[in-house]
Amino acid sequence: MRFQTLKGFNDILPDDFRYWRFVLSKATELTDRFGFMQIDPPILEETRLFLRGLQEGSAVVLDKELYSFDDHDGTNISLRPEFTAGVMRAYVENGLHTYPKPVRLFSIGPLFRHEKPQAGRFRQHVQLNAELLGEEDAAADLEIMQLAYSLYHELGFQGLTFQLNSIGCSQCRPPYIQALVDYFQVHYSALPAVDQRRLRVNPLRVLDTKEKATRALLADAPRSIDYLCADCAQHFQTLTGYLGDLDFAYEVNPRLVRGFDYYVRTVFEVWGSELGAQNALCGGGRYDGLVESVGGPPTPGVGVGIGIERIVLSLRAQGIEPPALAHPQFMTLHRGAAAKKKAVQITHQLRQAGMPATMPFGSRSLKSQLKAANRSHVHYALILGEDELAQGIVTVRDMTTGEQSEVTLADIVSWAQAHWPPPTDA
RNA sequence: GUGACCAUAGCUCAAUAGGUAGAGCACCUGGUUGUGGCCCAGGAGGUUUCGGGUUCAAAUCCCGAUGGUCACCCCA
Structure with missing residues (x-):
C-alpha cells in the first residue's frame, strides 16, 4: 500500500x-x-x-x-x-x-x-x-x-x-455600496450570472470581477475613494x-x-x-x-x-537564486577499527565545538568514502588511517582543490575552527 | 462546487497501425593493495495511477474512480 x-x-x-x-x-x-x-x-x-x-x-x-x-x-x-x-x-x-x-x-x-x-x-x-x-x-x-x-x-x-x-x-461605506448597487441595477440584465449573484451577496466583489462585460461598465462605476x-x-x-x-x-x-x-x-x-x-x-x-x-x-x-x-x-x-544551504564542512574518513574509533571522537569534538561534521558509517574503502564526501559537498575530508594513527596526525584534504596537508591530532579541532567557514573563492 | 487538458522508473520523456515496456539524469557496485570529481562496465528500480470493459492479445481503445495541471468561484 x-x-x-x-x-x-x-x-x-x-x-x-x-x-x-x-x-x-x-x-x-x-x-x-x-x-x-x-x-x-x-x-x-x-x-x-x-x-x-x-x-x-x-x-x-x-x-x-x-x-x-x-x-x-x-x-x-x-x-x-x-x-x-x-x-x-x-x-x-x-x-x-x-x-x-x-x-x-x-x-x-x-x-x-x-x-x-x-x-x-x-x-x-x-x-x-x-x-x-x-x-x-x-x-x-x-x-x-x-x-x-x-x-x-x-x-x-x-x-x-x-x-x-x-x-x-x-x-x-454603506452609502457607497448603495451607489454601487444602484449603478449596476440599471445594467442588471446585462450582467453575467456571476456578477448578478455578487451584486446580491457581496456587491464590492463586483469590482474585481473578471467578466469582460462587467469590466466595461466599471469604468464609469462609482469609486469608493470618492465616497x-x-x-x-x-x-x-x-x-x-x-x-x-x-x-x-x-x-x-x-x-x-x-x-x-x-x-x-x-x-x-x-x-x-x-x-x-x-x-x-x-x-x-x-x-x-x-x-x-x-x-x-x-x-x-x-x-x-x-x-x-x-x-x-x-x-x-524570476530566477532568483537563494544562498546554498549549509552542508557538512568536515567529514572524518577512517581506515581500520582503531582509526574509526578515533574518527568517532574527532567528529564529536568538532560538533561540540560548533562545526558541522559527519563521518561515513561502516568500513568502506577510502575511495568510496571520498566519493561520499564529494557527493555531500564536504569542504574538508579529514583522513585518518593506520599511518596517521601511528604518527598522531590527520591528513586534511581540501575537496575543492585536492590539496592535502597534515595536522596533528591534538590540533585538529583548532585547525578546523580556523578553516570554518572556509575562505570564499575569489 | 463548475469546466478543460493530462497520468509510463525517484526526475524528464520514448514505445512503429492494439502484440505483456526503454533511454537520459539520479541512485548502488566495480575498474585490485590508502584518494573523490571525468570516463568505462555492471546493477537495482515499473502489477504502465487504480477498477472494470472490448479483444486471441491493451501502456495504447471504451467507461468509471482517484490524482495532477490550468481556469472559474474565491483567495496568500
Missing part, C-alpha cells in the same frame, strides 16, 4: 528549503528590525471564532472552505483558515492590550482552506502574518506596507506592484502622502477589494506576474473593529498576510 499527500497538500522537500530558509530568515530578520513580537496561536480553534471574524460574505464561510469537525466533547473546532481571528483572540484572552501601544505582533505558520488547488493555491499554505494593534495613525498602515515591501525588495524581486485602495468605514467621509479621506490622503515621500511605488486601484469583510479604510495587495490567476503575493488592510468583535476593548489595527509558497514560486520564476 502506497500513500500520497492529500489533494492540495504538498511536501516541502530538502531542495525547496533552499528557498524557504532564504525567505523565512529574511522575514524574521525584518520583523525584528521593525520591532514585531512573535505570537503563535494554535492551529485549531473553536469554529465560532473564525465564523465571527469572517461574516457571511466571505467564501471561507460561503463555500464551506473551513476544515471543521467535532472534538470528543462535541465542540465544533476548525483548522484556522487565517491568522487574524486567532491572534485577536489571544490578544484579548492574554490581556496583550496592556502592553505598551502599539502592539506589533507577527506569526508564521500553516493555514488551511478546503479549496480546489490551482497555480499558487493550496489547501495548506504558510503565511507570515503581521498585525499592528492599538494605533489608528495612517503611519501604522504605512509601516505594515513597508514591512511587506522590504521583504520583497530585499529578497530581490523585480516588477512587483503595490495596489492600494480605501473602502471607507461603517459611516461612508469617503472626511476622516477616511484624511486618513487615505495622509497615507498616500507618506508613500509619496518614501518614493514608494504604488497605484491607487479603485477596484481593489478584499476577501475578508472586516477591513475598513486601507486595503492593499502586492501583485506579481508569475503566479497565473493567483497573482496576489500578499494582502492586507485596516480592521478597526475586529478586537471588539471578539470581546476586547475597541482597538484599531492594521495587518497583512504574506503567502510564503507564492513567494517561493515567484523567486523560482
Whole structure:
C-alpha cells in the first residue's frame, strides 16, 4: 500500500528549503528590525471564532472552505483558515492590550482552506502574518506596507506592484455600496450570472470581477475613494502622502477589494506576474473593529498576510537564486577499527565545538568514502588511517582543490575552527 | 462546487497501425593493495495511477474512480 499527500497538500522537500530558509530568515530578520513580537496561536480553534471574524460574505464561510469537525466533547473546532481571528483572540484572552501601544505582533505558520488547488493555491499554505494593534495613525498602515515591501525588495524581486485602495468605514461605506448597487441595477440584465449573484451577496466583489462585460461598465462605476467621509479621506490622503515621500511605488486601484469583510479604510495587495490567476503575493488592510468583535476593548489595527509558497514560486520564476544551504564542512574518513574509533571522537569534538561534521558509517574503502564526501559537498575530508594513527596526525584534504596537508591530532579541532567557514573563492 | 487538458522508473520523456515496456539524469557496485570529481562496465528500480470493459492479445481503445495541471468561484 502506497500513500500520497492529500489533494492540495504538498511536501516541502530538502531542495525547496533552499528557498524557504532564504525567505523565512529574511522575514524574521525584518520583523525584528521593525520591532514585531512573535505570537503563535494554535492551529485549531473553536469554529465560532473564525465564523465571527469572517461574516457571511466571505467564501471561507460561503463555500464551506473551513476544515471543521467535532472534538470528543462535541465542540465544533476548525483548522484556522487565517491568522487574524486567532491572534485577536489571544490578544484579548492574554490581556496583550496592556502592553505598551502599539502592539506589533507577527506569526508564521500553516493555514488551511478546503479549496480546489490551482497555480499558487493550496489547501495548506504558510503565511507570515503581521498585525499592528492599538494605533489608528495612517503611519501604522504605512509601516505594515513597508514591512511587506522590504521583504520583497530585499529578497530581490523585480516588477512587483503595490495596489492600494480605501473602502471607507461603517459611516461612508454603506452609502457607497448603495451607489454601487444602484449603478449596476440599471445594467442588471446585462450582467453575467456571476456578477448578478455578487451584486446580491457581496456587491464590492463586483469590482474585481473578471467578466469582460462587467469590466466595461466599471469604468464609469462609482469609486469608493470618492465616497469617503472626511476622516477616511484624511486618513487615505495622509497615507498616500507618506508613500509619496518614501518614493514608494504604488497605484491607487479603485477596484481593489478584499476577501475578508472586516477591513475598513486601507486595503492593499502586492501583485506579481508569475503566479497565473493567483497573482496576489500578499494582502492586507485596516480592521478597526475586529478586537471588539471578539470581546476586547475597541482597538484599531492594521495587518497583512504574506503567502510564503507564492513567494517561493515567484523567486523560482524570476530566477532568483537563494544562498546554498549549509552542508557538512568536515567529514572524518577512517581506515581500520582503531582509526574509526578515533574518527568517532574527532567528529564529536568538532560538533561540540560548533562545526558541522559527519563521518561515513561502516568500513568502506577510502575511495568510496571520498566519493561520499564529494557527493555531500564536504569542504574538508579529514583522513585518518593506520599511518596517521601511528604518527598522531590527520591528513586534511581540501575537496575543492585536492590539496592535502597534515595536522596533528591534538590540533585538529583548532585547525578546523580556523578553516570554518572556509575562505570564499575569489 | 463548475469546466478543460493530462497520468509510463525517484526526475524528464520514448514505445512503429492494439502484440505483456526503454533511454537520459539520479541512485548502488566495480575498474585490485590508502584518494573523490571525468570516463568505462555492471546493477537495482515499473502489477504502465487504480477498477472494470472490448479483444486471441491493451501502456495504447471504451467507461468509471482517484490524482495532477490550468481556469472559474474565491483567495496568500
